[in-house]
Amino acid sequence: MFDAFLSAAGQLLTPVVLSAMLLGLPLGLVIGLLPGLSGITAFAFLIPFTFGMSPLVGLAFLLSAYAAVSQGGSMTAILLGIPGEVPNAATVIDGYPMTKAGRAGEAIGAALMASALGGLFGCVLLAVLLPVIQPIVLSFASPENFFLALAGIAFIAVLSSEAPNKGLIAGTFGIFLSMFGYSPTDGVPRFWMGFEYMLDGFRLVPLAMGLFAMPEILDLMTSGKSIAQPQALEPISLRQVVKGAAAVFKHPGIFFRSSAIGSVIGMMPGVGGSTAPFVAYAAAKQTARDPDSFGSGRIEGVIAPEASSNAKEGGALVPTLALGIPGSASMALLLGAFIILGLQPGPEFLVKHMDLAFGAAMILAFGNVASSFLMFLLSKLLIFITRVPGHALAPILLVLVMIGSYSAENSAIDVLFVFVFGGLGVVMERFGYNRPALLLGFVLGETIERYYQVSMNAYGSYFFMRPISIGIIVAALLCILWPNRKRILGYWGYR
Amino acid sequence: MKRGQIVFPSLILAFTAVMLSLGYFHYQYSWTAFAFPFGAGLAVCILCAVEIANSVRGRGNRAPRASELPPVSLTGVAWLFALAVFLYAFGFVFGAALYLLVALRGNGFSWRLSVGTAVVALLVTWGIFIKVLGVQLPIVPLWID
Numbered sequence: 027m028f029d030a031f032l033s034a035a036g037q038l039l040t041p042v043v044l045s046a047m048l049l050g051l052p053l054g055l056v057i058g059l060l061p062g063l064s065g066i067t068a069f070a071f072l073i074p075f076t077f078g079m080s081p082l083v084g085l086a087f088l089l090s091a092y093a094a095v096s097q098g099g100s101m102t103a104i105l106l107g108i109p110g111e112v113p114n115a116a117t118v119i120d121g122y123p124m125t126k127a128g129r130a131g132e133a134i135g136a137a138l139m140a141s142a143l144g145g146l147f148g149c150v151l152l153a154v155l156l157p158v159i160q161p162i163v164l165s166f167a168s169p170e171n172f173f174l175a176l177a178g179i180a181f182i183a184v185l186s187s188e189a190p191n192k193g194l195i196a197g198t199f200g201i202f203l204s205m206f207g208y209s210p211t212d213g214v215p216r217f218w219m220g221f222e223y224m225l226d227g228f229r230l231v232p233l234a235m236g237l238f239a240m241p242e243i244l245d246l247m248t249s250g251k252s253i254a255q256p257q258a259l260e261p262i263s264l265r266q267v268v269k270g271a272a273a274v275f276k277h278p279g280i281f282f283r284s285s286a287i288g289s290v291i292g293m294m295p296g297v298g299g300s301t302a303p304f305v306a307y308a309a310a311k312q313t314a315r316d317p318d319s320f321g322s323g324r325i326e327g328v329i330a331p332e333a334s335s336n337a338k339e340g341g342a343l344v345p346t347l348a349l350g351i352p353g354s355a356s357m358a359l360l361l362g363a364f365i366i367l368g369l370q371p372g373p374e375f376l377v378k379h380m381d382l383a384f385g386a387a388m389i390l391a392f393g394n395v396a397s398s399f400l401m402f403l404l405s406k407l408l409i410f411i412t413r414v415p416g417h418a419l420a421p422i423l424l425v426l427v428m429i430g431s432y433s434a435e436n437s438a439i440d441v442l443f444v445f446v447f448g449g450l451g452v453v454m455e456r457f458g459y460n461r462p463a464l465l466l467g468f469v470l471g472e473t474i475e476r477y478y479q480v481s482m483n484a485y486g487s488y489f490f491m492r493p494i495s496i497g498i499i500v501a502a503l504l505c506i507l508w509p510n511r512k513r514i515l516g517y518w519g520y521r
Numbered sequence: 522m523k524r525g526q527i528v529f530p531s532l533i534l535a536f537t538a539v540m541l542s543l544g545y546f547h548y549q550y551s552w553t554a555f556a557f558p559f560g561a562g563l564a565v566c567i568l569c570a571v572e573i574a575n576s577v578r579g580r581g582n583r584a585p586r587a588s589e590l591p592p593v594s595l596t597g598v599a600w601l602f603a604l605a606v607f608l609y610a611f612g613f614v615f616g617a618a619l620y621l622l623v624a625l626r627g628n629g630f631s632w633r634l635s636v637g638t639a640v641v642a643l644l645v646t647w648g649i650f651i652k653v654l655g656v657q658l659p660i661v662p663l664w665i666d
Contacts, residue, residue: 056649057654067654071653071654071655191568191571191572191575192572194564194568195530195533195565195568195569195572198561198564198565198568199533199537199565201561202537202540202558202561202562202565205557205558205561209553209554211553212551212553212554214550214551214554216544216548216550216554216555216558217540217543217544217548217558240601243601244593244597244598244601245591247597247600247601248591248592248593248594248596248597249591250628417625417628417629417630418625418628418630418634418638420600421600421604421620421621421624421625422621422638422642424601424604425604425617425620425621425642428604428608428613428617429613429617429646429650429656429658432613432656432658433650433654433656433658436656436657438608438659438663441605441608442605445601445602445605448601452593453529454529456525456593457525457526457529459529471557471561474557475557478557479553
């Protein structure tokens with residue numbers, strides 16, 4: 027085992043592999059900075075270039091770019107209020123208010139440090155778990171995935187604690203919207219109105235772009251002011267970036283908990299890593315002394331989603347490498363890339379190519395740290411975006427959002443739906459409805475239905491009696507009830 | 522504001538109720554296909570009804586950010602929708618560049634900045650998206666397709 031580790035480390039230090047990583051990093055950053063484009067786009071674009079590469083060089087090229095995509099996405103989330111990828115939407119909640127208050131540098135520093143360390147955490151966990159992971163991941167069947175998704179839904183209540191009923195409306199409406207189009211088990215097209223596009227239901231990218239980007243663009247267009255107001259307290263500087271980075275070390279509990287949440291959720295095939303940053307954010311809010319101040323620019327609200335977002339990438343590689351089961355759409359493409367490179371992920375892969383598995387973990391770790399460093403160098407430049415007048419910035423952002431949304435599926439109808447969901451986002455923002463709750467409901471709604479139906483068919487109505495399922499239910503209840511224990515105990519005492 | 526606090530949940534409730542009615546009466550989905558949308562839709566309807574009742578009784582939560590936001594201007598909304606018109610009329614590559622030229626000039630920026638931004642937009646859409654990323658952005662106007 028140790029030999030495989032050393033062999034992987036030795037191979038990574040060869041000039042060809044290092045060059046491949048250094049080539050993949052900037053490409054990933056550019057894709058990440060373009061709103062709407064995600065890791066899937068990065069893989070789809072980069073995989074053709076790996077034909078003829080040796081396996082480790084190809085992996086270095088792909089995984090370093092993949093690690094960088096998330097960094098770019100968090101920058102746009104913080105600076106512009108536009109999530110580069112769906113998981114970055116959780117970063118918008120506190121990151122963007124920090125930018126508006128003139129604390130963009132601090133938010134960026136915290137995001138970069140949390141991402142880099144979170145990514146490292148995920149990769150170390152990946153390297154440690156790879157040899158022993160098979161029985162653990164295989165013990166998670168559809169009932170466990172159902173309860174994990176259900177636990178994710180429960181966090182909607184935490185996300186919207188300042189206006190619970192409105193948050194629940196947003197969350198359940200998100201679930202309802204996710205059920206348009208083909209039903210997951212029997213393939214019945216639902217609510218499609220004879221409109222072919224709707225056979226596959228509403229799409230995630232137009233929904234996320236509409237909900238988050240359009241209201242901010244409209245605000246910029248209306249006010250004409252720059253994002254960071256001139257009366258902001260402190261000038262934006264690299265000192266702020268360093269201060270933000272140091273904040274991660276002041277909140278070790280939030281960092282480790284969020285990274286663990288990201289790794290575990292990323293590891294579960296089928297649950298979807300997009301959930302992890304929302305759950306980590308909700309957990310940070312839930313355990314804070316003054317949860318109501320979340321959403322107004324708390325640094326913990328940036329650290330939690332960013333740490334979990336990058337930690338989940340290491341986690342998602344676990345089932346992909348160890349079992350040949352992709353944990354997400356991006357991982358499905360990566361699985362294809364492995365096959366193109368002449369490798370077959372699965373239990374046999376670990377026996378034959380443990381060095382490559384360790385190599386993949388190290389590349390991902392390097393990618394996370396190096397892309398954070400690159401972003402750190404670029405941060406001063408990027409921060410200037412927040413000083414561009416709104417009337418100039420808004421049309422540019424609008425064009426980028428529309429082209430990014432089109433590019434996700436090459437569909438002009440997606441662009442139309444960005445406007446539709448944009449209208450919804452504007453109204454929700456103005457009437458205090460929680461937009462992340464709607465997005466979380468949308469992401470998890472279909473997963474819950476799918477795994478419920480599969481569990482009922484495969485295990486019958488007692489599927490919730492499986493030990494791990496009970497464990498997940500108890501853990502979720504504890505996570506939600508424990509921080510409120512005094513209030514609950516007080517209530518019963520009063521009774 | 523209070524009227525809006527009632528109108529929005531009412532619209533959500535109406536949309537959900539119409540969809541559920543269509544599913545039950547018109548499409549006549551099987552219970553397996555309909556159970557989950559029905560459950561989620563019913564929850565939406567009940568929660569919206571509670572919200573409307575709270576707003577009518579003056580107990581609704583005030584939107585936390587509403588007071589910080591500038592009022593929506595029709596000009597701002599018109600500029601947003603103008604992009605859709607440009608994309609439809611001139612395609613994604615030239616439409617986006619033309620839109621930026623018009624939007625920046627229209628908002629009082631110099632010709633130099635407006636034309637420069639439009640040219641950069643042309644290079645980004647054509648160079649990065651079409652040539653490098655291989656995205657098939659419509660070059661010809663959408664109405665010709």
